[in-house]
Amino acid sequence: xxxxxxxxxxxxxxxxxxxxxxxxxxxxxxxxxxxxxxxxxxxxxxxxxxxxxxxxxxxxxxxxxxxxxxxxxxxxxxxxxxxxxxxxxxxxxxxxxxxxxxxxxxxxxxxxxxxxxxxxxxxxxxxxxxxxxxxxxxxxxxxxxxxxxxxxxxxxxxxxxxxxxxxxxxxxxxxxxxxxxxxxxxxxxxxxxxxxxxxxxxxxxxxxxxxxxxxxxxxxxxxxxxxxxxxxxxxxxxxxxxxxxxxxxxxxxxxxxxxxx
Amino acid sequence: xxxxxxxxxxxxxxxxxxxxxxxxxxxxxxxxxxxxxxxxxxxxxxxxxxxxxxxxxxxxxxxxxxxxxxxxxxxxxxxxxxxxxxxxxxxxxxxxxxxxxxxxxxxxxxxxxxxxxxxxxxxxxxxxxxxxxxxxxxxxxxxxxxxxxxxxxxxxxxxxxxxxxxxxxxxxxxxxxxxxxxxxxxxxxxxxxxxxxxxxxxxxxxxxxxxxxxxxxxxxxxxxxxxxxxxxxxxxxxxxxxxxxxxxxxxxxxxxxxxxx
DNA sequence: CTCCTTCAACGTACTCTGTACGGAATTATT
DNA sequence: AATAATTCCGTACAGAGTACGTTGAAGGAG
Numbered sequence: 001x002x003x004x005x006x007x008x009x010x011x012x013x014x015x016x017x018x019x020x021x022x023x024x025x026x027x028x029x030x031x032x033x034x035x036x037x038x039x040x041x042x043x044x045x046x047x048x049x050x051x052x053x054x055x056x057x058x059x060x061x062x063x064x065x066x067x068x069x070x071x072x073x074x075x076x077x078x079x080x081x082x083x084x085x086x087x088x089x090x091x092x093x094x095x096x097x098x099x100x101x102x103x104x105x106x107x108x109x110x111x112x113x114x115x116x117x118x119x120x121x122x123x124x125x126x127x128x129x130x131x132x133x134x135x136x137x138x139x140x141x142x143x144x145x146x147x148x149x150x151x152x153x154x155x156x157x158x159x160x161x162x163x164x165x166x167x168x169x170x171x172x173x174x175x176x177x178x179x180x181x182x183x184x185x186x187x188x189x190x191x192x193x194x195x196x197x198x199x200x201x202x203x204x205x206x207x208x209x210x211x212x213x214x215x216x217x218x219x220x221x222x223x224x225x226x227x228x229x230x231x232x233x234x235x236x237x238x239x240x241x242x243x244x245x246x247x248x249x250x251x252x253x254x255x256x257x258x259x260x261x
Numbered sequence: 262x263x264x265x266x267x268x269x270x271x272x273x274x275x276x277x278x279x280x281x282x283x284x285x286x287x288x289x290x291x292x293x294x295x296x297x298x299x300x301x302x303x304x305x306x307x308x309x310x311x312x313x314x315x316x317x318x319x320x321x322x323x324x325x326x327x328x329x330x331x332x333x334x335x336x337x338x339x340x341x342x343x344x345x346x347x348x349x350x351x352x353x354x355x356x357x358x359x360x361x362x363x364x365x366x367x368x369x370x371x372x373x374x375x376x377x378x379x380x381x382x383x384x385x386x387x388x389x390x391x392x393x394x395x396x397x398x399x400x401x402x403x404x405x406x407x408x409x410x411x412x413x414x415x416x417x418x419x420x421x422x423x424x425x426x427x428x429x430x431x432x433x434x435x436x437x438x439x440x441x442x443x444x445x446x447x448x449x450x451x452x453x454x455x456x457x458x459x460x461x462x463x464x465x466x467x468x469x470x471x472x473x474x475x476x477x478x479x480x481x482x483x484x485x486x487x488x489x490x491x492x493x494x495x496x497x498x499x500x501x502x503x504x505x506x507x508x509x510x511x512x513x514x515x516x517x518x519x520x521x522x
Numbered sequence: 523c524t525c526c527t528t529c530a531a532c533g534t535a536c537t538c539t540g541t542a543c544g545g546a547a548t549t550a551t552t
Numbered sequence: 553a554a555t556a557a558t559t560c561c562g563t564a565c566a567g568a569g570t571a572c573g574t575t576g577a578a579g580g581a582g
Contacts, residue, residue, distance in 0.1 A: 016464055023471050035558025036548040062539065075541080076560050084540065135445035136494065144472070148480040155479050161486035163503075164479075169495070170438075170504040177434030184396035203277055210284050211405070218416050218425075219409040225422035233397065234430070242424075243431040246511030253510050296529030297577045323568060336570080337531050345569070 018086045022093055022140035038079070040070045045080045046090045050126070053091065058128040061087075088132060093140030095126045101149040108255065111153040112248050115168075116175050120240060123179035127187075130180045157255050167251055174247050175240070182236035196232050279347045283354050283401035299340070301331045306341045307351045311387070314352065319389040322348075349393060354401030356387045362410040369516065372414040373509050376429070377436050381501060384440035388448075391441045418516050428512055435508050436501070443497035457493050 020027060024042060048069040052061045063084065067074045081087045099122050104111040123129055137143050150168045159167065200207075213220050226234060281288060285303060309330040313322045324345065325335045342348045360383050365372040384390055398404050411429045420428065450456075461468075474481050487495060 016460075016467070019464060019467055019471075026471065033558075034548090034550050034556070036560075038559070063541080064539080073561050075562080078541075079559055133441075133445055135442040135497075136449070139468075141471075144477060144480065148477050151479040151483055161483045162490055165483050165487050165495075166500060166503040167507075169500050170435075170507060173438030173442075173500075173504065174435060177431075177437065180394075181396040181434075184394055188397070199277075203280060206277075206280055207400075210280075210287065210402075216405060216409050218412040219405065222412055222422045222426050226426050229423055234426075236396075239427060239430050239434075242427040243434065246431060246515055247435075247508060248511070249514050250507030250509070250511035253514065254507055294529080295527070295577095295579045297531075299530065324570080325568080334532050336533080339570075340530055 017082055018089055019139065021081070021086065021090060022138055026141060040072060040080065042080050042090070044070055045077060046087070046094050049087055050091050050094055053128040054126060058131045061128075089138035089140070092129065092132060092134070093138050093142045095122070095129065096140070096146050097142035098122070098125070099142075099146055101146065104149075104153045108154075108157065108252060109248055112171055112251060113244060115150050115153055116171055116244050119172055119175040120179055123176065123183065127183035130176060130183060134176075154255075159255065163254075167254075170251070171247060174243060178236045178240035178243060181234060181239065185232065185234070185236055200227075278343055279350055280400065282342070282347065282351060283399055287402065301333060301341065303341050303351070305331055306338060307348070307355050310348055311352050311355055314389040315387060319392045322352075322389075350399035350401070353390065353393060353395070354399050354403045356383070356390065357401070357407050358403035359383070359386070360403075360407055362407065365410075365414045369415075369418065369513060370509055373432055373512060374505060376411050376414055377432055377505050380433055380436040381440055384437070384444065388444035391437060391444060395437075415516075420516065424515075428515075431512070432508060435504055439497045439501035439504060442495060442500065446493070446495070446497055461488075 021042060045066060048066045049061050052065060052069070061084075063077050064074045067077050070077075081090065099118050101118075102114070104114055106114075137147075147168075150172070151164055154164045154167050211220065223233070229235070230238070282303060306327060309327045310322050313326055313330070322345075324338050328335045328338050331338075342351065360379050362379075363375070365375055367375075398408075408429075411433070412425055415425045415428050472481060484494070490496070491499070
């Protein structure tokens with residue numbers, strides 16, 4: 001199931017602790033720490049969590065396993081991070097910082113495609129990002145930098161501020177679809193002993209009995225064509241390229257003939 | 262975290278049990294049942310699960326709670342359904358059967374928009390669909406009917422079979438983005454005691470310290486415009502309408518001047 | 523009618539999750 | 553030196569999915 005964001009914070013009235021954790025490197029260390037030295041750090045906790053998620057998926061990220069990796073006992077992790085929801089916010093902002101933000105020049109088309117490909121690569125590097133509720137992304141420094149970078153690509157085109165927001169939201173939202181399909185297919189290919197072909201052969205008798213051509217004339221035909229072209233029911237990388245071209249066409253048409261300088 | 266699909270089936274060599282469960286109404290009752298009568302049914306199990314998911318989200322769907330609703334003990338549920346992953350497949354196909362499949366006439370634009378709106382409404386009715394790995398949807402009767410219905414809307418336009426597949430995949434994939442944002446925002450609005458405005462006011466001092474305008478000139482401006490227009494950081498319904506128009510523009514441009522008879 | 527096979531239902535148990543709570547140990551401030 | 557704060561950890565709880573083995577009911581065979 002989808003992991004929840006850290007919506008309900010600790011405090012009542014005091015600023016969000018998550019926010020302070022997200023911007024921890026800018027806010028400086030808290031002074032006057034009285035108790036024992038911490039034997040680890042927030043960064044180490046987040047790093048361990050990200051590595052776990054990269055290696056074994058988001059399901060593998062548990063407070064106990066993070067503690068193991070750091071040589072701590074489970075409950076000590078809570079001295080670094082208020083809870084798991086907040087930790088996930090920190091993870092998102094952290095890997096957001098890995099995304100390259102090259103200067104975007106060239107045509108509007110190129111700039112939009114560049115943004116989409118950065119996002120695509122990010123999802124491939126950290127597939128667990130797709131298992132996360134990113135509708136309200138954490139307002140951390142890296143996420144914010146990335147957002148600023150995206151918006152600059154559509155600034156000065158004559159779009160209203162609202163339309164700039166809409167365009168980037170559409171573009172980034174689009175990417176997650178094929179990316180999700182891609183990593184799922186990859187997971188399946190690796191984990192399953194059985195290939196798509198074998199599955200199909202095994203279930204062919206039953207499927208033929210079920211999928212009668214009178215009921216499914218079009219999807220039968222299309223499915224067969226896709227199967228022959230991809231040797232699989234779908235090809236997410238292809239879907240990404242196709243969809244990206246269409247989405248960009250739609251955006252460029254909307255921006256109008258003033259194709260961006 | 263995302264629920265896994267039922268990828269690893271029970272049998273080795275025998276056809277998928279999930280497949281037989283999905284098509285249970287078409288395959289007829291198994292004959293020669295010897296033991297005690299079942300006191301419930303697969304349909305009742307699936308209905309209970311769907312209702313639970315509708316009422317309290319996918320997290321609330323547990324074998325124990327389903328058993329409770331049916332007056333069974335937890336382990337008895339496993340006599341109807343091999344496991345939770347398979348149950349989720351059954352849930353998806355079941356609610357897929359609720360989607361209206363009206364005859365699609367009118368322009369290509371209208372037909373594509375119609376498909377997208379059906380999908381949109383489906384997500385609003387059953388938000389938990391968005392928490393599910395739908396990359397490889399279950400090959401059940403209702404999902405298959407729906408897929409056939411979608412493809413027919415782009416048949417006979419001169420598109421190759423592969424392109425038909427790509428177009429529908431793009432369109433349906435697009436919808437899930439704003440739909441996810443919409444239901445998340447809705448959930449937040451209901452569950453959280455604190456409104457967006459209150460959150461903002463509470464964190465304003467910290468945010469002002471953090472979000473300096475030199476670093477975020479564009480996103481600062483855009484974010485403010487969005488906030489004033491929506492009274493929220495975003496408006497998913499608006500994003501849906503905007504994105505839908507752009508995506509359809511892109512598709513129609515691709516299909517070419519032969520705008521579909 | 524009796525017996526045997528078959529299968530639904532269930533009780534128990536195991537591992538795993540997030541985290542509330544309280545105590546012990548350690549450190550900086552008073 | 554006393555105090556206050558804070559880290560770390562042990563214990564515990566409620567909940568998850570489901571493996572395993574037993575019990576009892578019902579249909580088919582003799």
